[in-house]
Amino acid sequence: MSRNISIKEALGMATKTLVSNKLRSSLTMLGIIIGNASVITLVGLGRGAQTLAKNQLSNLGANVLFIVPGNNDTRRRGISFPKNLVLEDAIAISNQVPTVKKVAPQISANEIVQSNSKSLNISIAGVTPEFLEVRSFEVDKGRFLSKSDVNSARSYVVIGPDLKDEFFKDKSSSLGKKIRIKDHTYEIIGILKPKGAVFGSNQDKNAYIPLTTMVNRITGKDPTYGVSLSFISVEAINKNATSAAKFQITNLLRQRHKIIRDDDFAVRSQEDALNIVTNITSGLTFLLAGIGAVSLVVGGIGIMNIMLVSVSERTEEIGLRKAIGAKQSDILIQFLIEALILSTIGGLIGTTTGLSGVFLLSLITPLPASVGITTTFSTMIISGSIGLIFGVLPAKRASKLDPIVALRSL
Structure with a gap:
């Protein structure tokens, strides 16, 4: 009489199968290990670049504005900056802008x-x-x-x-x-x-x-x-006065330079620079994480390929188990557990490797590379999910094998 095997029994059989094929199991996990390590390391690299840029910008001062010659258009086109920002402009700002210290x-x-x-x-x-x-x-x-x-x-x-x-x-x-x-x-x-x-x-x-x-x-x-x-560096009387100082300086210089349309200068604050840097480094971090995620997907495909081969090699085993009463769900669960074990162990090893890489980066480079707990756990969950998802096809194929056809190969 057939009965459903427990998760504990399925886990034991899956573990025994994987241990008996150590080399194949190790090579199967390699894709997940590399994927996890890549995601963790590259995200740490991106966050390190973002932190470094923020630290450097904080050295400029929270109340500081920078007035530079040329506008955004000249900067984008690489045109040399005009010489119209002069000492008299700095003197006028000092004398006429009340929010400037x-x-x-x-x-x-x-x-x-x-x-x-x-x-x-x-x-x-x-x-x-x-x-x-x-x-x-x-x-x-x-x-x-x-x-x-x-x-x-x-x-x-x-x-x-x-x-x-x-x-x-x-x-x-x-x-x-x-x-x-x-x-x-x-x-x-x-x-x-x-x-x-x-x-x-x-x-x-x-x-x-x-x-x-x-x-x-x-x-x-x-x-x-x-x-x-x-350029001209300007210190506002306090942080709250920075926006007002920027507005007043812009109006004063537009009057002094007799500007009707586009400004021939730019006023930048630390916050402006920080927003630009944050947008750039955030995009860089997502890009690097995406590159690492490709490795995870490749690792998942590796698990699927190896397990499909494993199904072909274990036709006789599957046939015997079905002949003595194993159900399709029993075979399905066992193969899914094998895929989950491979991806989980590979994820743990890859995460440890990635965290070690981030630590080394922070030691040997100026980048304060770091990875948050959320990123670490998310990567591990994703790697486990990938193993489970890519293990579904081999598991279904194994569970649907006809025991009579399987036993003929004995």
């Missing part, structure tokens, strides 16, 4: 810097004393540039810690030392504390000189526009 005009250029026999091509910035507070930089040794340094166009320079290490690694103090920028010598009066990189640019390897010195000796003054700026 400090204004820091800046001119940037790449120049060859020399010390003794070593030379480097680095970013030189002409700035004013307000730069230090607006951009949240701190002085480690010495002092920053003062108003008198700017007014007198002195040959002073403040350098980042990485630049100091490049030129004066073996010396206890670099204050008072001289470096050459272009054709002139500058005295180092200050060393900044580490600030880190922003969008791949190492701020700790930059040099800062008075804005007037930058104009007189490096960039010059445009006969049409005057002192052209690379």
Whole structure:
């Protein structure tokens, strides 16, 4: 008399079958292992890139606005920025916008810097004393540039810690030392504390000189526009005033530049940049997760293929079991359990491998790679579901075998 076998019995038989074919079972699980490991690692990589970008943007300051020459159209088309953002604009913003606390005009250029026999091509910035507070930089040794340094166009320079290490690694103090920028010598009066990189640019390897010195000796003054700026950094009186400051600055510059249609400048906040970066990195994370998911699907197809082969090889076993009373549901459950075991164990191994990969990424790269618990469990559930779904076809084929036909092959 036939009876339904219990889940426990089906689990025992499925486990015994898989253990007796260790190599085949291991190779079958390999696709799921690679798929899970890929999803976890790639998602961790994407989230690490997103976190890194957010951390770098937070260094800019929550209340800071950046005013740059050119509009979105010129940026998309790669047109060189116009020189219509001038020092007088920065002065007007400082004097006429009530929601602004400090204004820091800046001119940037790449120049060859020399010390003794070593030379480097680095970013030189002409700035004013307000730069230090607006951009949240701190002085480690010495002092920053003062108003008198700017007014007198002195040959002073403040350098980042990485630049100091490049030129004066073996010396206890670099204050008072001289470096050459272009054709002139500058005295180092200050060393900044580490600030880190922003969008791949190492701020700790930059040099800062008075804005007037930058104009007189490096960039010059445009006969049409005057002192052209690379950009203007503006600190609002508080975080809540950032939107109002952006609106007021835009109106003021439109009036000053006599703009009727499209702006010839752009005002960007940290929040704007953060939204752009978040959208890009989120898209990147989904893309990477999709690539990893393809590996999971391939792993599921591998399980289906191997189990179809297994059904062909185990025709006699299935025939004997049906001959002694096993039902179609019994055969179906056993093969589904085998597929589920393969995908679950493969998912666990793959997840562990992926988490190890994320940990290694965070150790050996600047990316703070991480994966949330939700992502980890979701990946494991998906891998188990894939094994179950792709195991249905072989299980149905096995359960529908005619015992008489199966026994003829004995």
